[in-house]
Amino acid sequence: MKITAVIMAGGRGERFWPKSRTNLPKQFLSLTADKETMIQKTVSRLLPMVDLADIFVVTNAQYASLVEEQLPGLPKENIILEPCGRNTAPCISLAAAVIGKKYAGEAMMLVLPSDHLIRYEDMYIDTLRKAVSVAEEGSRLVTIGITPTYPETGYGYIKFERSAGGESGVYQVERFVEKPDLETAKEYLASEKYLWNSGMFVWKTSTILWNLEKYMPQVYAGTRAIAAHFGTEKFDAALSECYAELPSDSIDFGVMEKAQEIYTIPGSFGWDDVGNWLAVERINETNELGNYVEGDVIAIGTERSTICGKNRLIAAVGVEDLIVVDTDDALLICAKSNTQDVKKVIETLKERNRTALL
């Protein structure tokens, strides 16, 4: 069976302001020293398993030229442009319908975020191959779980159960749960029965479409009607006419929390969702003082800090546990303990109509 990949690249990535902007969200940024952008990394790590011609990117229409620039080898028709964001269910449903049409009714789909980082790419491919082999059988939905290392409250969790006689390393999913509070997250961790929901899914087009028809009939019908025009001149018009009408729901809420026959494979490939500026020191090499520094920086008595310079010298003196990000028109100086408050800067900019800085 043809293996295809759907890369979901519609995110806004506000947590990487001021580097990320409305017109340049996180997936199109480089946050590592090698200068490859997040979406470029996402595509290249897939190539041992999926041909570039079989990779689809679903993103907002305003990012069309970014995708074309950053992924020049991608067939243009594989870039599916949403006129507006409608969460993951319509995005995945449309992609499944399009792929079903393009590959004559059936293909394997890897559904992947565009802005995560994977440290062990061989293991990642091995895990995806295993997921494919599980998804090939019957009508199974497979999700890649991540073994938690601490009680994170920002992710959804997957409760799994060991099925007697099942294949080694594959677990049945008992249920999907929403982001827990800290107390609950600690219990999850202690129970050894929960994995983080990474948002990576593997299934056949027929399986996900059957589930969508059952659990999200409106999304299913709407995206099927749009996909009917795929490959024709009418596709864009159908998209912009109908897509906004679809309910905005996540695939987790709309399908995964209701469906049967869900399996999870725990990935141990060094996953990082690169959720905010704190991630930069995790995914890059820091120096002996724990600093990650790029650009023209003089650091004196400075420890455990991330300093991303651009065109000007940054002198950091006696600075500890700080994140500094310089751009041409805006500078962020943020305590590591307060990265979640970067969104308050964005709220303030919105309130003041300072759109040039958003």
Next chain:
Amino acid sequence: MKITAVIMAGGRGERFWPKSRTNLPKQFLSLTADKETMIQKTVSRLLPMVDLADIFVVTNAQYASLVEEQLPGLPKENIILEPCGRNTAPCISLAAAVIGKKYAGEAMMLVLPSDHLIRYEDMYIDTLRKAVSVAEEGSRLVTIGITPTYPETGYGYIKFERSAGGESGVYQVERFVEKPDLETAKEYLASEKYLWNSGMFVWKTSTILWNLEKYMPQVYAGTRAIAAHFGTEKFDAALSECYAELPSDSIDFGVMEKAQEIYTIPGSFGWDDVGNWLAVERINETNELGNYVEGDVIAIGTERSTICGKNRLIAAVGVEDLIVVDTDDALLICAKSNTQDVKKVIETLKERNRTALL
């Protein structure tokens, strides 16, 4: 007797980098919200007592145009341009000789730094008037002392003694002492016998010249020879030929530590030497969170910080006790506890020959 003022404006002010540069030292910067520069403030607070025509500025030749721009009413011949820095003794000696010549042998001289801040300007004038009245009698050298409020180790101290039957508020100086260590500074404070040496002096030209001739004959003779050409075309040539030959010594070391008949008047006019970036929050109004902010700044969860923006937005998130100074080509981020290390940035820039940033 004519009252003149000599404003010493040769300092480099490296501690205000990146706002201060080799070509724009502290005395020519505005560090207060009113945008007046330090030297402009120094001159304007003197005007109730000294005519602008009787104010002299001694500075390095490279700052000639800065002085002319910032003090447009000052007679051009009152700007004495040093070809190189030679500490305060040659500077004061030359000014005394020039003033002696210009005012036919005798005038009162107020010798003042160009980069300090005075909060109570009326009291300042009152103190200087009193100093003048003390200096008029005999051959007295008068220095303005500042009552210490904490055991500062960065200033020299003046040990005074109460002279029986002396004028109220005027004290004889027993000796000048160099910058003490912390233990000694604490003892000075506890003894109630020491004042900070503010570097402000009042004397007649005849008195200081007599002392210079006695204790620093080389400086005296050299500057007298130069001053002989004051008001003629040969003055500049004489300066550039002879000034560099003079020994580089302070008036404190060269005269004040040796001379007799020294008096001190404690000033209670709200003196601040504006010694480093920490001063900015002291000499300006801070908001209810203890922040001093100028420019385009969004501060979220930020306390006790000084943020001087320039052309770009600065977003400070969760920042505490930090000094941020932005300029076109360099940005300083400095913990308040480490302002003394700004000089290490300058050393690093010198080592790397990055003269454009110095």
